[in-house]
Amino acid sequence: MTGKVSRAAILTIYALIVAVPLVVVLFGSFKTTPEIFANSFAPPGSLNVDNFAEALTNGNLGVAFINSTIITSSSVTVTLFIGSLAAYGISRIPGWRGWTLYGFIVLGMSVPVQANMIPQYVQFGSLGLLDSQIGLILINIVVTLPVAVFIMGGFMRTLPDELYEAADIDGSGPWRTYYRIAVPLSAPSIAATATFLLVMHWNDLLYPLLFISSEDNLTLPLALLRFQGQYLTNYPLLFAGVVLTSIPIVVLYVLLQRFFVAGMTNGAVKG
Amino acid sequence: MTAAATPSRRRRLFRSNRRVPPTLFLFPVPALVLYVTFFVIPTLQTFQYSTTNWNGYSADYDVLGLANFQRALTGDLLFTNALTNNLKFMVVVVIGQTFLGLLLAVLLVRNTRTTIFLRALYFFPTILSSVSVGFIWKFVYDPNFGVINSTLGALGLDGLKSPFLGAEGQAIYWLAITQIWFHAGMMVVIFIAGLQAIPAELYEAARVDGASKWRQFRSITWPLIAPAMSIVVAYTTIQSFKAFDIVLSISGNPPSSSLDILSTRIYSSFANAEFGYAATQSVLFIAFIAVITFVFRRFLRLIQGSES
Structure with missing residues (x-):
């Protein structure tokens, strides 16, 4: 045929x-x-492996690898924590108040980075948070909170009322209900959010480019971008940089493929 | 994705109005404080900056009203060049990515070991960083030693060789192809989810009636894929404006004028300490995205509504 x-x-x-x-x-x-x-x-x-050795040392990828690991893991952890707290609270607040809070935060997903990056730069400058890993972690958390609340809140809304009623009757306070009931039952949506955030923060270039200036604070994509200027068309070195940068995400993708596809598609699609 | 689609579901999602512990209202507070302080307020400030000539560091600046907007839309060749490039880029990416995504999804809709493997392979580029994808394609397009030109040379098709990114009028289209390669796999996943939601009985009934494959596609798949289609088109449109990293990595910073798009132009103005004018371009950028997304949604409803 x-x-x-x-x-x-x-x-x-x-x-x-x-x-x-x-x-x-x-x-x-x-x-x-x-x-x-x-x-x-x-x-x-x-x-x-000469190319890899040179990329790690002269190309600063070794330092950048450590920085990216610290920045990505901190950003993901804090965003998941603050985001799931908000998602939980909002999903339990009844009526229009819950919906208004949800809508207000989720609206942030439709705001492109270019819409607020310049005032953010000024703001972080006045707080002394430019060229600092803490500053970069903070901005990462802020810009991904809307999508985190969107995915986890959307899931938590589908948990039945009766579950919370039963917990209340058993004398479980909201905090205890959060970590004993809401979080374990939302594990799939939390895992999906985590993979989405992981890929996003690991790969992001714009905020490091805006905020980071010293070599000690480079992240992987920023260090890689600097290859362009330094080594112009030294392809072997560019390729080694690409491979090194991609290894952690590729390994996770192979191991956790289902979560990746679900998380990234959910996160990117935005409603 | 269509939460609260039916009335009964919507009612259930509105939690009953019984009393809840007041401490629940404390849970969103950390998120709200961060979101308002570092996200909402800066977004509003962009509009305020956009009417000034502030350079980012001096204490004083002038309020120019709409002069910056006039400059961008009528007197700034760099801005109009970036806008034109961005529109060309968007058209190719949206059309290419949507149709390629739909074609591959139709071919991969059944769940077999091969199709699941191919979906994972096609999705793979999505997890790479844009900087990596830019470098990979810089070599694919290398005029002398690149993947495409050396393949053409080996096949004896030297006439088809191209300078790709070096060809001024075409560069932006080659960049669009890179962008499609980067994200088409995700569109395949979205379309497959949409296709698998179509009841199989519809196709059976059509087959019984003797409808051809093409006829089945036109009369069943095309109208019923509408929700997935509007997600893909909206996502792809926004994404083709948000592209930034990939331009800098494939072209350098600042990028060549034939690859400059709005996001990179805004960044260049910002890097030139024209904070006010960069904010003006940001406001225009937001407005373009809003208008284009709205028009596309209308257009899609029109073509898909008229065929069912």
């Missing part, structure tokens, strides 16, 4: 379009420039 053949052809071609650039970059990260230019598709002759 021609239908089946063309279906297979389309799917294979697109699979190649996705995979070939990725494989070329992975191979290239072990090669020298002449080797890449001679044949970029060939597997590397040896597992030469």
Whole structure:
């Protein structure tokens, strides 16, 4: 049947379009420039890790790797905590007040970064929070709170009233109900939010570019971007940087694929 | 995604008006304090800045009223160039990503081991950082040694070789293709969810009536995929304005004028210490997104409503 053949052809071609650039970059990260230019598709002759060593040291990726780990994990943890508190409280507040609070916070998702980044820069400058990891963590939390409240709040709203009534009758206060009932039952939506936030903060360039200036505070995407100016078309080094930056997320993607697809699609789609 | 779709569900989502512990109102407070202080207030300040010529550090500035807006819309070639580029970029990304996403989703809608693997593969670029994707495609497009031109050379098709990002009039379209490669996999996932929600009986009935594959697509899939379609189009439109990292990584900072789009233009004005004027462009940016999203939604309702 021609239908089946063309279906297979389309799917294979697109699979190649996705995979070939990725494989070329992975191979290239072990090669020298002449080797890449001679044949970029060939597997590397040896597992030469010079490019990785140079990227980590001269390219600052080693420092940036540590910074990105600290900044991403802190931002994700705090956003999940503050966001789930808000999502829980709001989802239990009855009537229009609950909906108004939810709508007010979720509205923030439709505001692009460009709409507030300049006053934020001024504000953080006056607070002494520019070029500081604390400042970057704080801004990360602020800009992702709306999406966190959207995903977790949307889920918590579907938990039945009776559950909370039973908890109240048993004498469980709101705080205890939060961590004994709401959080465990919302685990899937919290996991989805976590993966979305993780990818977003790990990969973000704009806020580090705005806020961070010293080499000690570089994050991975910012350090990688600086390669561009420094090494112009030193492809092996660029490729090693790309591979190093991507490893943690790729490992998590392979392990937790279902959460990634659900979390990123939910988070990105925004209602 | 369509929460509260039916009346009964909506009623249930409004929690009954019984008394709740007053301490519940404390739970959203940390989030609200951060959100209002560092998000809502700065957003309002952008509008205030937009009417000034503040440079970001001096104590005084002039209030210019709408002069900045006039400058952006009539006298600033850099801004109009970025706007034109952004519109071209948006059109190609929205059309390309939507149709490619839908095509691949239709082909991958059944759950088999192969389709699940391919969905995961197509989704893969989405998890990479935009900076990484920019670097990967910088090499794909390299005029001398890049993936495309060296493949064309090996196939003896040297006539088709292109300078890609170096070709001034075309660069923005090549960037659009990179953006499609980056995000199409996510659109596939959204479309598959939409397609799997269509009842299989509809297709069975159509087959019994002897409807062709194409006819089934036109009469069943196309109208019933409308909710997923509007999500994809809205998301892709906004995303094609929000693209920023990828431009800087593929083109450098500041980017070449043939790849400059609104987000990078705003950043360049900001980096030039024109805080007031950068804010003006931000306000225009928000307005463009709002208008375009509204028009697209209307347009989609029109074409999909008329065929069912």
